[in-house]
Amino acid sequence: MPVPRYYTIGAVAPDLRSLKALDERLEGLGVSGEAHLVLTRRRDEPLVGVTLPGARVSTVESGLSRTQWFELFSTYLGVTAVSVLMGAVHLPTGLAVQTVMTLAAIVGLVIYHRRPQLEKKVLRMGLPERLAEEWQAAFAGGFALSLVTVPADLFDGAQEAFLEDPTLLAPQAIDRRPVA
Known part of the structure; x- marks a missing residue:
């Protein structure tokens, strides 16, 4: 029984326009909205939620417990x-x-x-520390972190969707193969 292979691709969008264009390219490839996670600051969450209704939107700032x-x-x-x-x-x-x-x-x-708590949130998702550090550094000058988890057959198209826009900061991908 083969184990399905998934990839997570992510990049920091510098503004809402590039985030919307990325979402449209991903929808054109057939990537479902629930596979697209956008991490943004608390003040931008309603704007991103309205602009990308199919994507899951979450904030990266957290208050004191x-x-x-x-x-x-x-x-x-x-x-x-x-x-x-x-x-x-x-x-x-x-x-x-x-x-x-x-x-x-x-x-x-x-x-x-x-101070956004992006690095901690990305690490809690099980992504490598190196990626979390790069995205945290890029997030300081960006608008939102866009993450997409896709099966292996959609990986090439999704990767091209991220690489097509040169304004996206720190585009990274990782193999999410489960350990047997």
């Missing part, structure tokens, strides 16, 4: 308690500590929420 929010809040509360005690002894020192910790917490949250 409940545990992380609890840890942040408890640490901030502890620092606030210490700064209040410092303020009782020397008010300017207590205010300075509280100000620095508040600014550090705000800057940390802004940096965390602005």
Whole structure:
């Protein structure tokens, strides 16, 4: 009994126009919409969902988990308690500590929420770390990561669909052959 062979092909689209053109080329080859996964930033998800109704769209940004929010809040509360005690002894020192910790917490949250978590999401899909790193680097200047998983008989056409557009960043393919 032969085991079917699948390939995953992906690239970072620099804008919505090139993503739509890629989707149209893939549809022309007979690649089903459910085989096309688009990873995009949270603010672009509705736009991509409307533009590519057949594709699966997912976001790559993630917020803090409940545990992380609890840890942040408890640490901030502890620092606030210490700064209040410092303020009782020397008010300017207590205010300075509280100000620095508040600014550090705000800057940390802004940096965390602005940085896409693409690499982690791609690794959770079982794709190699090398591809995840390349796509993460290209995603910083791109719009969305487009991934397609196709059977071996559609691989050549799908690969050509990705390579046809020179504006696509970091086009990569991997054999998804199951290990027996």
